[in-house]
Amino acid sequence: MAEERRPKQCTVVLPTESMKAMAESIGVGQLQEESCAALSEEVSYRIKEIAQDALKFMHHGKRCKLTTSDIDYALKLKNVEPLYGFQSQEFIPFRFASGGGRELHFYEEKEVDLSDIINTPLPRVPLDVSLKAHWLSIEGVQPAIPENPPPAPKEQQKTESTEPLKAVKPGQEEEGSTQKGQGATSAEAKGKKDGLMRMKPRSTHELSVEQQLYYKEITEACVGSCEAKRAEALQSIATDPGLYQMLPRFSTFISEGVRVNVVQNNLALLIYLMRMVKALMDNPTLYLEKYLHELIPAVVTCIVSKQLCLRPDVDNHWALRDFAARLMAQSCKTFSTTTNNIQSRITKTFTKSWLDDKTQWTTRYGCIAGLSELGPDVIKTLILPRLTVEGARIKAVSDGPVVSNIDKIGADHVQNLLLKHCASVIAKACPLPDNVEQYRADYGYLGPMLCSHVVKARAQAALQAQQVNRTTLTITQPRPTLTVSQSGIGGSGGSRTPSIIKVPSSLTLMSTRPGTPTQPSPPATKYIVMATSSGSSSTQQVITRTSSSVTSTVASATSTLQPLVKLESGGSRPLQKYIVVSLPSSSSLESKSGVLPPSSSTSPILLEARIKVDCSDSPGASTQSPH
């Protein structure tokens, strides 16, 4: 590898254009080509020299990342004045741009308004250095505590499960050593050779006393009555690194639990168990592949079972089905491979029972939910063609003689579910004019309702499209200056030449006009300023899950602001615009942000309640457009 790189090392020099551009920037025009070449070679050499020196400082600083200060010290070593003002702890956010046949990396310098800095509250003082001791090893055995890495990394669990016949593998060794102590490694090394003969490694699943206690505590808390404890236990399952030895127990616990509670129609317990599944799936250190044969049936049961609760007319078992369906979709996405074919097998199962005429409404609902969570493609190929049939069936129940209340409720839910999932897919797939008659012809009974849903979905999609590429910026001041990432005109004040930093049009997210003043308002209100470029992207996935509460509030606020949306996307508006959304006080924001990520760990019952809260909140948001 090194040999391949070497010839390249020899030739890497800065392009002569750079020399030219730099010369221009300091007022030397018309630099000759030869001088450029000579300069660039010299400069490249010096830069390499400095970089080599800087590496020394990196090594002695016991780091593996070169920092700007390393370069400063290297310059100092050469008696060159360091570059002041490039303070960056580790990461220099170079942006990349290309266009007009040129590619360049540039350092994005934001123009900062001093008054902003003065008025923002001081950031928290960083924590002081502190010392913490833990046992890395006790007489040769590494204890499984949070301070230590998980005893068996995920990759290892994977090799263990996918290549069980590969004689003795690291996992085996690891288990042996963690239990017996690594002291006997040399003896074990000999044992290893014997191990090669064995076809399948013995897998020990003994739990230590602490692990047994932990298991007991966790399972009790998960299905117990105290919600706080449960949250803690689920948190522990989702984050603790050392659980892999308990995994078989957990998976059996869940599968047995579901089996028993389905018979007993104990909805609450089923929900708790599904949340455990979710927590296990969220744990990044666990490799669940081995236990899917227990988990998937349990989850599928919770999706399609005929009856999940004692009073199907009152209890909200639909939420459990939705939640379980989402889990199913998630595990399909994570675990489906060409070998196990989970997704296609699951799809087949759902479709088969859905097609069956005798299937009850509850199961029907589950099947549809399960299918539609699998993604728009599945909806398109499997659900849309059957909308007419399904519509007729629903019509039969709602218009026909009242057979039973339960059926009616079931049909209702199925209808809503179909509308919800199909609308967005149709919105994307079908041409624009939404003709009610056309829809009736295509989809039968459900047609008209679908039509109105599609219109809504389109509007929503349009709004979200505008948010793609948006840059958000929270401003506490009434006068926001929006000179973030300006194209040439804005940034040419300083020493840099506009000719080098030519931002291609696709990147000009912001207006070239600095800061259209938005309406002044009480300082406590937060503004989210979004620059939009309509139609550039049609991605639906705007609501990126970021940890910052600001972005998530944006998303939630806009997603509920449908009337406004029409206004924005109706005509062909100019390319750039700002939407300034003033948001209601933070207390209500808090509750909103929970809605966004589809895989958030809130219980399905709570979920519905929150959506309601959301809707009631939305009128509180007012919008203005400066254009």
Next chain:
Amino acid sequence: MAAVQDGQLNMEVEKDIKTEITNDGSGNINANSSSPGSTSSGGKSKSPAGSGEDQQTLLAVLQFLKRNKLTESVDILRREAGLSADADDSPVSDSAGAGSGGVPNVSADGGDANSLLSRVSIATPVAPPATAPPKATGSMASGGEDQPDVNVVLSAYSQQGDPVLYPLYYNGLKKFIESVLDCHRAELSQVFYPLFVHMYLELVYNNHENEAKQFFEKFSGDQECYYEEDLRILSSMSKKEHMKGNETMLDFRTSKFVLRISRDSYQLLKRHLQERQNNQIWNIIQEHLYIDIFDGMPRSKSQIDAMSGSLAGEGKRDANKAKVFYGLLKEPEIEVPLDDEDEEAENEEGKPKKKKPKKDSMGSKSKKQDPNAPQQTRIPLPELKDSDKLDKIMNMKEATKKIRLSPDNLPSICFYSFLNAYQGLTAVDFTDDSSLIAGGFADSTVRVWSVTPKKLRRVKSAADLSNIDKESDDVLERIMDEKTASESKILYGHSGPVYGISFSPDRNYLLSSSEDGTVRLWSLQTFTCLVGYKGHNYPVWDTQFSPYGYYFISGGHDRVARLWATDHYQPLRMFAGHLADITCTLFHPNSNYVATGSADRTIRLWDVLTGNCVRILTGHKGPIHSLAFSPNGKFMASGATDGRVLLWDVGHGLMVGELKGHSDTIYALKFSRDGEILASGSMDNTVKLWDTLKAFDDVELDDFTAATGHIHLPENSQELLLGTYMTKSTPVIHLHFTRRNLLLAAGAYNP
């Protein structure tokens, strides 16, 4: 011959250290000539290449003095050296012709001048400039002045052949070497790298830029992978102008690349080159290579690979011939007044049996003098204070409770994570009794923590101290200011990242070395800075207290290791010889020797008494970042950026083991208190434990290998590895065995 061509002697002054580099390796013989007070210039020798050069150096010094109008010193020097006044005026051009690589030409005159020189360097005030780091050449600031000097160095390259023929020459040699018998091929292949470098530099020097580039591209792929770093530097040099002030280039030029080749192989090579009339290559071999010819079997590829990799080839065989007193000093006999009490306590616990034999063994050990140990008074050591004696007693008591480690009984590891260090932790040290931890940080601070319940307290102010009853029994307790008690203290004073840190054995002082070029001594009584030792001028990468206190060693970017005493503001010794930054320093347990590891990928062992380099250990393929001596002083371990730990027999100057397993730089190495286990900590977030007893046992040392240094290393890293302990995301940068053999590790958590 080394670079003395004409009278451009300013260069010589700056190169002073460099020239002796070539000699240091071979010459440890004239220890007698340098008085204990002399500086490192004592490292001059009567090595084969030495004498003419010494004269040159002397002339250089004279010239320098003259230029700086230090006529008085000139006179003194001249008188002492017995040189005629005109000697220095006539440019000496003979030496280049005289030296043909290996002609022993020891003239009494040379040795004489040499010893005088060493005296001169103390006597005259010029010593500091004369020993100024060779770095000065590298700095661009002194631009105009050093240009001619570089030219002197480079002028050797001016004689040239047709640039187009270079690849042909090289290829011809390559073909020849590929065609020779297998047993010779590996040995002769060693010639490729130095030859390649010198040919390339010659091309560059003579402005054949394109040819040089082609040459590089064509043949750089053939070189051993461990030279990659150097090749990268080399590749960036494509113009004559670049060569000026480039340290790597100067290193190649001024130091001869040392190769060890068996006589048979050498004859083959010589015959081939003479037959072909291949003068170009022959010249380079004559001028820039030192071929250490030995009789016997040619070495195998693996043997060569084990030893090569350093910037200037292997150490010469005679460089490692000097006797090293690696034994420990006799422990002072201390009556243990508290012993009875202790024994009673032990009796109560019902373990009297265990203790007695141990104690006896310890007593007897301290009585008989180790034949390999240096004289007790070989170097003056500080006298033991009462507090030191108390500490010794504590130490002995703790030692009796020490856990016997073995492969079946591994130590527990306690890890101290520095949280919120924001990547800034650069150095860590523990006190010997493990009560304090100090950390050096990139923000120039030094922080000290107490890890015992005993808090850190400052001594009261002078005014308050005068009020204390000095006769009281607990006066030591009374002088402390209770109000300042805290778990940690911050020491401010440096103006750059703190790269090295070391506690004094008595826990009263702390040393820190920094990017700002100073070494600072801090008091742990008042938590203030006591002294700033200036001298390095460039970043000081490491500093280390002697195990007996008082002395300390520092080494840094200027390639010179300095030995200091805490009460002198100027260094006592300067150890020059490394060709690149000194990256780590360590005292031998008997305090008579100092080991330095360097970015030139060699380890050198220096005699504190004479200032001589007594060992050059090559074999690492990357800058060395950690060193450790075994507690008995017999062995040494070293870790480098290549992720390998090498084990050395100090007495024989031999590599005795190679421990592979780490995947990144090893920043910490430590032997357990009894030396059975070696712990290594690395950037790859692991601590590994190695069975050193087995490692040292597995090596069979017969007379032949001991004599030639050609050792077959057993490939047994995996068997020696006793355990690997991953941290979550914390590079391990320091390790320490407590007196009871608990392993402490430290590093900054890096989320």
